[in-house]
Amino acid sequence: MAATTETLTTERILAATEEVLRRHGPAKATVVDVARALGVSHGSVYRHFRTKAALREAVTKRWLDRTSEKLAGIVAGDGAAEDRLRAWLAALFEAKRHKAGDDPELFATYTVLTDENGEAVGEHITDLTAQLTRIIEAGTGAGAFTAPDPAAAARAVFQATGRFHDPCYAREWQQPGIRTEFEAVVELLVRGLKADVTP
Numbered sequence: 350m351a352a353t354t355e356t357l358t359t360e361r362i363l364a365a366t367e368e369v370l371r372r373h374g375p376a377k378a379t380v381v382d383v384a385r386a387l388g389v390s391h392g393s394v395y396r397h398f399r400t401k402a403a404l405r406e407a408v409t410k411r412w413l414d415r416t417s418e419k420l421a422g423i424v425a426g427d428g429a430a431e432d433r434l435r436a437w438l439a440a441l442f443e444a445k446r447h448k449a450g451d452d453p454e455l456f457a458t459y460t461v462l463t464d465e466n467g468e469a470v471g472e473h474i475t476d477l478t479a480q481l482t483r484i485i486e487a488g489t490g491a492g493a494f495t496a497p498d499p500a501a502a503a504r505a506v507f508q509a510t511g512r513f514h515d516p517c518y519a520r521e522w523q524q525p526g527i528r529t530e531f532e533a534v535v536e537l538l539v540r541g542l543k544a545d546v547t548p
Contacts, residue, residue: 357389359407362397366408371452375461380404406469409462413473416444417480424480430488431539437484438506438535441477442513442522449519460516478503485542494542506538 365386369378380401384391398404423437449456463470481503488494496502512518513531521527 357387357393357397359397361387362394362404363408363411366404367412370408370458370462375405375458402465405462405465409459409465410469410472412459413463413469416441417473417476419444420477420480424483430484430491430493431543434481434484434488434506434539434542435535437480438510438513439531442510442531445514445516445519446522449516449522456516456519460519463516474507478507481506488542495544496542502542506542509538510534 362383366378366383369382369386372378373382380394380398381391383404384394387394394404398407420437420440423433423440426433426436428436448459478500482500485494485496485499485502485506489496489499494502510531512521513527513534
């Protein structure tokens with residue numbers, strides 16, 4: 350039975366778009382394909398998203414937000430800042446590894462989409478570094494870290510761990526020893542945050 354515009358929601362359109370992208374890839378997927386998957390006219394989809402680019406950007410943002418939401422739970426959690434920092438970095442790495450390893454076709458599609466949607470990616474990175482800043486601020490406030498500028502420290506930690514979450518390194522994430530390398534980098538960063546920087 351075909352859906353009607355009354356039952357057509359943004360979430361349903363985004364879920365259908367993700368499935369169409371998985372099936373056809375970003376080069377061939379069209380709004381008509383999405384509409385067909387939903388059993389509606391393509392005009393119904395355009396009432397929710399004015400352009401194909403807007404739809405692709407919304408799908409990209411939805412994909413990135415899934416990771417941000419999982420990590421936000423760690424930021425808001427209880428426990429020592431050091432433990433939350435380690436857990437946050439590990440969760441980010443695992444989320445990216447799973448996305449790349451469990452569904453490589455969809456991951457490749459989203460790599461293309463994130464290249465197209467720099468604004469969504471920029472917002473995602475801003476959100477992630479803000480989450481890191483909150484953890485480092487908490488650690489500094491508790492005396493566990495000695496970061497005079499938590500925001501700068503958060504940016505440095507994010508950049509220093511890029512090999513473990515930037516999609517351009519995805520081919521390395523399944524290599525033997527990658528977990529050991531990740532843990533060594535995190536250990537170095539935590540020691541740096543704990544170092545006494547007073548003259």
